[in-house]
Amino acid sequence: MNDYEINMLVDAAKEAADKAYVPYSEFPIGAAVMCEDGTIYNGCNIENASYSATVCAERVAIFKAVSDGNYSIKAVAVYSENSMPIPCGTCLQVMAEFNKDMKIYVVSDDDLNAFDLIDLLPFQFSIDKESL
């Protein structure tokens, strides 16, 4: 990922945060994924009165890419205005499904940190797809 691609990804994540549906936490998060072909998909967190039905911004962005037939995700940016939004374990596991070497950019208005998925989720649940 070059700086231009990272900036595009971060901008898409910020744009998505403006659309977050967060009446309960009032904690908007935006995420964006970049696929190998350069396509970007973004998503926001979407809360629900039944808390367990809430979905994180990262998964919304990933599911948009996948539902568009684009499985080759190379990076994700996650944005929160005031804090560093480290992805939750569920989102990290979903990332691992599509790219074990995923690059993760965690962004606030004041900071940007880059992580490798393997460092945030060193023990991933997986099934050897080659044997299926």
Ligand code: ZN
């Ligand atoms: Zn999550």
